[in-house]
Amino acid sequence: MMFADRILSLCQSKNSRLVVGLDPHWDLIPESFKCGFNETQTAALLSGYMNNVIDVTHDHAVAYKPQIAFFEQFGLPGLIALKEVLDHLHHLQCPVIMDAKRNDIGSTAAAYARTFFGDRQLPAAFPSDALTVNGYLGADGIKPFLQKTEHGIFVLVKTSNPSSGDLQDAAFADGTTVADRMADLLETWTADHVGQFGYGNVGAVVGATYPKHMIALRRRMPRCLFLVPGYGAQGGSADAVKAAFDERGLGALINSSRGILFPPDFEAKGFEAVREAAVEAKTDINRILS
Amino acid sequence: MMFADRILSLCQSKNSRLVVGLDPHWDLIPESFKCGFNETQTAALLSGYMNNVIDVTHDHAVAYKPQIAFFEQFGLPGLIALKEVLDHLHHLQCPVIMDAKRNDIGSTAAAYARTFFGDRQLPAAFPSDALTVNGYLGADGIKPFLQKTEHGIFVLVKTSNPSSGDLQDAAFADGTTVADRMADLLETWTADHVGQFGYGNVGAVVGATYPKHMIALRRRMPRCLFLVPGYGAQGGSADAVKAAFDERGLGALINSSRGILFPPDFEAKGFEAVREAAVEAKTDINRILS
Numbered sequence: 001m002m003f004a005d006r007i008l009s010l011c012q013s014k015n016s017r018l019v020v021g022l023d024p025h026w027d028l029i030p031e032s033f034k035c036g037f038n039e040t041q042t043a044a045l046l047s048g049y050m051n052n053v054i055d056v057t058h059d060h061a062v063a064y065k066p067q068i069a070f071f072e073q074f075g076l077p078g079l080i081a082l083k084e085v086l087d088h089l090h091h092l093q094c095p096v097i098m099d100a101k102r103n104d105i106g107s108t109a110a111a112y113a114r115t116f117f118g119d120r121q122l123p124a125a126f127p128s129d130a131l132t133v134n135g136y137l138g139a140d141g142i143k144p145f146l147q148k149t150e151h152g153i154f155v156l157v158k159t160s161n162p163s164s165g166d167l168q169d170a171a172f173a174d175g176t177t178v179a180d181r182m183a184d185l186l187e188t189w190t191a192d193h194v195g196q197f198g199y200g201n202v203g204a205v206v207g208a209t210y211p212k213h214m215i216a217l218r219r220r221m222p223r224c225l226f227l228v229p230g231y232g233a234q235g236g237s238a239d240a241v242k243a244a245f246d247e248r249g250l251g252a253l254i255n256s257s258r259g260i261l262f263p264p265d266f267e268a269k270g271f272e273a274v275r276e277a278a279v280e281a282k283t284d285i286n287r288i289l290s
Numbered sequence: 291m292m293f294a295d296r297i298l299s300l301c302q303s304k305n306s307r308l309v310v311g312l313d314p315h316w317d318l319i320p321e322s323f324k325c326g327f328n329e330t331q332t333a334a335l336l337s338g339y340m341n342n343v344i345d346v347t348h349d350h351a352v353a354y355k356p357q358i359a360f361f362e363q364f365g366l367p368g369l370i371a372l373k374e375v376l377d378h379l380h381h382l383q384c385p386v387i388m389d390a391k392r393n394d395i396g397s398t399a400a401a402y403a404r405t406f407f408g409d410r411q412l413p414a415a416f417p418s419d420a421l422t423v424n425g426y427l428g429a430d431g432i433k434p435f436l437q438k439t440e441h442g443i444f445v446l447v448k449t450s451n452p453s454s455g456d457l458q459d460a461a462f463a464d465g466t467t468v469a470d471r472m473a474d475l476l477e478t479w480t481a482d483h484v485g486q487f488g489y490g491n492v493g494a495v496v497g498a499t500y501p502k503h504m505i506a507l508r509r510r511m512p513r514c515l516f517l518v519p520g521y522g523a524q525g526g527s528a529d530a531v532k533a534a535f536d537e538r539g540l541g542a543l544i545n546s547s548r549g550i551l552f553p554p555d556f557e558a559k560g561f562e563a564v565r566e567a568a569v570e571a572k573t574d575i576n577r578i579l580s
Contacts, residue, residue, distance in 0.1 A: 103446075135457065
């Protein structure tokens with residue numbers, strides 16, 4: 001099944017547009033959970049915490065987005081933890097959007113595609129359904145990721161961070177920006193193969209922290225799924241979230257990481273607090289759309 | 291010692307501007323070397339081949355540039371191989387420029403900085419002296435990599451691949467391009483701390499395949515070290531290589547990967563062919579400069 005169709009079908013059947021970002025910030029993992037683990041047990045602790053999060057949230061999330069940096073920083077034990085988390089997600093049939101922002105020339109992009117999607121030569125080392133990608137190198141760094149329709153990518157267009165405008169907001173003579181130019185490339189790349197909902201497998205990362213950009217970029221890329229970070233902990237707005245969707249309430253996935261993983265009432269309620277945070281985020285997003 | 295000063299001192303003492311790219315393309319590893327290894331011994335084969343390459347070339351190269359994708363695609367065994375290669379390079383005191391093209395928002399960039407450079411909390415998982423970075427997210431995705439002066443970064447400006455112009459060549463009203471705008475950002479970032487040779491720790495990736503861009507970008511970024519891919523196998527030109535350097539013959543590092551790792555006469559001469567290829571590349575570059 002085509003990636004875009006699979007994820008949008010899940011949005012309908014689960015009545016959810018929520019993606020849970022798996023960012024194991026070490027300092028934010030509750031002390032009460034760290035008890036009983038020692039320093040050599042990083043992998044068990046990371047995957048244990050994340051798998052508990054997945055267990056209590058997967059009825060409410062349409063996908064999970066592991067941020068590979070937070071695993072990779074622990075070296076091999078961290079990457080073993082990541083594999084355990086991926087195994088758990090695949091067992092539960094939850095789509096995985098790997099947040100790795102890979103980018104390189106064609107032959108190297110092919111090696112990254114093999115790493116996350118696998119090919120005839122090699123099974124995927126870190127099996128994922130979709131991958132975040134940086135499109136600065138243009139089409140030939142993108143095409144290796146689009147070999148099989150069951151896999152999708154989300155290309156950075158307008159990122160949620162404070163300095164995203166340094167390059168992305170630079171304006172051309174006609175008033176359009178670098179982010180707009182990137183958007184036009186994405187719309188071309190995704191148009192090759194559009195699924196039953198009208199969206200292709202090349203999606204866009206557009207931050208919830210810039211509502212005006214969101215409105216303009218949604219118009220500019222009618223066939224690109226949006227992956228929207230920055231809602232919640234980063235201060236993204238409801239207006240931006242609303243503008244990311246089409247009139248059917250489809251076409252965008254809203255990511256929340258810290259707000260769900262590390263709720264303030266964890267010490268009192270444990271993973272029940274995580275479940276409540278996911279339900280609240282899902283409901284909030286649906287309320288904005290209604 | 292500051293990264294830029296260390297690498298430029300090595301250029302002088304070794305009379306070399308050559309960086310050897312460690313891209314273990316599986317299909318290119320000579321069959322005669324693969325004999326004696328079975329499928330479960332990927333790690334031993336990859337690190338064995340690369341460490342042999344390092345042994346015969348390190349008198350002629352100022353740094354090594356492992357391409358992490360070609361290790362990561364083999365999963366944990368591939369990353370174990372990478373660690374073995376890094377150990378060998380550190381033992382020989384060879385600088386490592388990790389080619390990983392990382393990029394993300396500030397808190398995640400900090401996790402990547404920890405992965406490759408380490409910090410007070412964690413030793414580096416894949417210890418490197420410098421890292422390639424994609425600057426599409428602007429300053430706050432860059433700063434976490436500049437915490438210690440012994441580490442440098444090389445930010446993508448004009449890449450060597452055929453479609454690099456898709457975004458990078460888009461022109462503003464004043465005739466400058468997106469790559470020029472990125473160059474201006476780098477020059478600002480590196481100006482904070484310039485070493486004894488007049489170069490800072492924020493370098494630029496500029497491909498040898500676009501000579502005109504090379505000339506313009508060298509003028510635009512007088513204080514940025516250049517890391518130049520695309521020479522050799524990708525067809526980069528001598529003109530572009532020459533333009534990358536200052537009048538002292540300093541300021542740029544020329545990368546060669548496949549041309550050195552997999553010379554056509556390997557089956558006849560073994561690693562002696564690799565050594566000869568490195569000497570030839572080093573000499574070629576010096577001849578262009580003289």
